[in-house]
Amino acid sequence: MKNKIISLSAAFAFVVFTSCKNETKSEGSDLAQTEHQSKALGSEFDSEINKLVAQMTLEEKIGMLHGTSMFSTGAVKRLGIPELKMADGPLGVREEISRDNWAPAGRTDDFATYYPAGGGLAATWNGDMAYTFGNSLGQEMRARDKDMLLSPAINIVRSPLGGRTYEYMSEDPFLNKKIAVPLIVGLQDNDVMACVKHFAANNQETNRDFVDVQIDERTLREIYLPAFEAAVKEGHAYSVMGAYNKFRGEYLCENDYMLNKILRDEWGFKGVVVSDWAAVHSTVKSLKSGLDIEMGTPKPFNEFFLADKLTAAVKNKEISEAEIDIHVKRILHVLFQVKAMGGKDRAKGSIATEAHYQDAYKIASEAIVLLKNDNNALPLKLDGVKSIAVIGNNATKKNALRGFGAGVKTKREITPLEGLQNRLPSSIKINYAEGYLERYEEKNKGNLGNVVATGPITIDKLDPAKVLEAVEAAKKSDVAIIFAGSNRDYETEASDRQSLKLPFGQEELIQKVLAVNPRTIVVMIAGAPLDIDAVSKKTSALVWSWFNGSEGGNALADVLLGKVNPSGKLPWTMPKKLMDSPAHATNSFPGGKEVKYAEGILVGYRWFDTKNIDPLYPFGFGLSYTTFAFDNAKSDKTSYGPSETISVSVDVKNTGKTDGKEVVQLYASKSDSKISRASKELKGFKKVLVKAGDLNTVTIEVPVKELAYYDVATKKWTVEPGKYTLKLGNSSRDIKKEITVTIQ
Structure with missing residues (x-):
């Protein structure tokens, strides 16, 4: 694949990608209003689409507007119209599940590459890596014969406690859009639809099914919408997913202001709007307000709002068949766009290849952030080192299929321990100790997936035998590395965390290990901020990694050993304490039935910098094994007009x-x-x-x-x-x- 730099449009070298197919890159409106919107779909496919719609029965049309399996819409086989086949998700192509329930299908051909989570991708601060991510994942989607990826998730990180912070990219709308756009382009270069989610103002899991979000208009436009607007206008995303929550009193899957007035009329969106699963609350209103496809569970598919109820609504003249046609035409349009129809050669793709694992490695290695490195404790100098203690449950924890929500079934997930075993010379003995146990209170464990409750309550009392084992391993080793932090069972969709505290008693464990071996490196593996102030003060070296994909352990070992010079930068602010963060300082998270975004435009570093509150680690922070100096800064002119570029x-x-x-x-x-x-x-x-x-x-x-x-x-x-x-x-x-x- 060739790439040609055409400009540094507002940020980084934005790249026009050509000949990308199948290669891995190395680096409630009324009918008149709806008809007005549909004209934007004018294309080479119009006449063919019109002919197809003219031949369809009402029931066939309505079958295309709702899920007829867990992840697909209805086909019209007699006319050659296929199902629209969807797949999660943000970490790679989800394993196949049963057509009518969430149970795994039990197939042996649905292994995939596990890619770094969105927070890690954003931490690369590299549009090329975002394109690589999208292009590689797009190939995997096509190898599994999918049409739509339910990703990327680009909601703003408003609170560090957010259960999906690991998946969302940043607290900053500019960084968000500059990672989202090349990802979408890379994905759609492979004849796959991106479904950009969750539109919009979906910034918490607590009460997400019904919470009514109140945001002033300027804040909405400047903070919460720019990445979505860029996804539509610059990334030309084929699909957008409506969110669960309400916005200004209306559910977002039936919100005329958001779906019709902003998304279609203002931004010129030409694609389809898909609901989040079971996020629809009406029949006629949701369609007239801009929704095209209803997906969800757990009721029978014919009982969906856009199924039998819609058929009845047409027959009762509550909605016209002409309006149904508009939504069907949108779906047909995107099916033609990705060559699922029309007889054009479509990308075939490939999956779980060595090339794709290497794509995951490249992203992971650029995502790792060096937070502290006193006295050049890193990279590890192995001269005279005969033994290394590897301590922590996170040294062996696998995250690809964990948590509530979309995981990946993969044949390769290199843990940090395995990464060190792969990279250290055989002469160095590794003394492994689990150190802490990942444990939860049983009475709370069932709350996983309950979006009204806060996240799982951890048992933070250390096991004395495990501590003793860890301390002994550290004592008898030349160097100790503790792999601490979080995991995808603790950070998960459907619940927000209760605090920033390090779970499972890890802080106490770290202190005990540091006391017996001052040559101790601490590595945090997590997708969202944690209270690591005390740990940061005590340790000489602190590294931040992510849920970092199939090759995460190898990438981490290469950074620790100096084969890779870390270049990741934090995509959000690490606060010293939770109440320093704006949504918490203003006592406006998570709200109850309603949440008002009281901090306005001062989200993330905007709040910390404007209010002069010192963070633990600021937005954009990340050290290197070398040092850099900036000099000779200048602009090409001193004065500019409103249409010019600085x-x-x-x-x-x-x-x-x-x-x-x-x-x-x-x-x-x-x-x-x-x-x-x-x-x-x-x-x-x-x-x-x-x-x-x-x-x-x-x-x-x-x-x-x-x-x-x-x-x-x-x-x-x-x-x-x-x-x-x-x-x-x-x-x-x-x-x-x-x-x-x-x-x-």
Whole structure:
């Protein structure tokens, strides 16, 4: 596959990908309103689609508008219309399940590659890695003969306790969209639909089935919608999934404002809107409000709102058959678009190949974040080392199929212990000790999947025998590595965590091991922030990894041993304590039947930086085994018009002795603004490899329109004229250079 850089559009080198098929890259409206929307579907397929619809019975049409199995809609075999076949999910293609229930189908041909979770992908800060992720996963979807991937999940990380933080990408809308768009492009290059979810304002699992989210319009537009808008306008996503919750009093799968007025009329969305599973609450209203397909469980498929009830509604003249046709045509359009119909050669794909495992490895190795490295404790120097203690349940914990929600059945999931066994010389003895037990209170264990309750309650009392074993292993070893953190049973869809506390008594265990072996490295494996303030103070080296895919253990070992220089950056803020985070500081999480987003636009680092609250580790933070210096920062001009693009360049010098990748981050500030603003906002970034001793000039282009705020009075994006400060650094709190420009 060839790629050609065409611009550094507002952030990083956005890449036009060509000849991508089957290759792995190395690196309630009324009818008139609905008809108006459908004209946007004008395409080469229109005449063929119109002929098909003219031949269909009402029952055949309605069969296409709802699930007729757990993951597919109805086919019309006599007309050559196939089922629309869907698959989870965010970590790779989900195993096949039974057609009418959640039980695994028990097949032997549904193993797949387990890819790093969304938080890890975002931590790469690399659009090329996002494309690789989408393209590789798209090939696996086609090998399994699927049409639609129920992913990516791009909701904003509003609270660090969110059960799906591991899957969502970031607290920042700009980083979100710059990872989401190339992922969607890569996926759809393989004749597969991306289903971008969960639209929208779906930022908690607690009460997710009914909570009514209240967000002011400016916050909605500036924080919670940009990634979805980019997915539609730049990624040309074929599908969007409606969320469970309500927004301003209306369920999101029957929300005319969100689905018709914004998604279709404003953004020009041409694809299909699919419900989340069992997220539909009406028949006529949901269709008129913009929903196209109802999916879900557990009732019989003919009892869905868009099944027998819809047939009755048409016969009772509550809704016209002409309106049914509009939704059927949308579905046919996307089936033609991905060549499931029309007789064109469609991508065949491949699955669980060595090439795909290597794609997962590349992403994982760029996702790992080095948080602390006093006295160059890392990479591990093996001279004179005869033994290493490997401690912690997370050293052997497998996460691919764990938790509630979409997992992956994979033949390869390299654990951290296996990664070290694969990479360390045979002369070094590994002394493994489990250290802590993953245990939950039985009375609470049944709450997994209960979206009204908070997450599982952990048993945090250490087992004395396990502690003794761990301490003895650390004592008799030259170096100790503790693999701590969380897992996908603790961080899971359908429940939010109760606190940021390290579960299972791990903090006490870490202290005991550090007391007997000062050469102790701590590695956190988790998808969301944890309270690691005390651990961070005591240990000399701290590494953050993720639910990092089939090759996660190998990638982690390569970082610890220095084969890979870490280049990951945090995609969210790590708070010192929970009440420092905006949704908690404003006492507006999780709410009850209603939740008001009281922090407004000050989500994540915007809150910390504007309120001058020190985080434990800031947004965008991540160390390297080398050091970088920024110099000679300048813009191509000093003054710009509203339709122009600001071009900023800066020299990045590798001042250390190791080749490494740095992420240049560009934040914009306006101190004399007439409106309330965050102290700074991410508006561009670029990841660059700089060899030891070398200097690279990095150019980042920021369209002036990226500096706009949403003016609620005029309902328009508005660029305020005046002076702006462009801040260049390698985290939101480490600004190296500043440039002032004037916007006319």
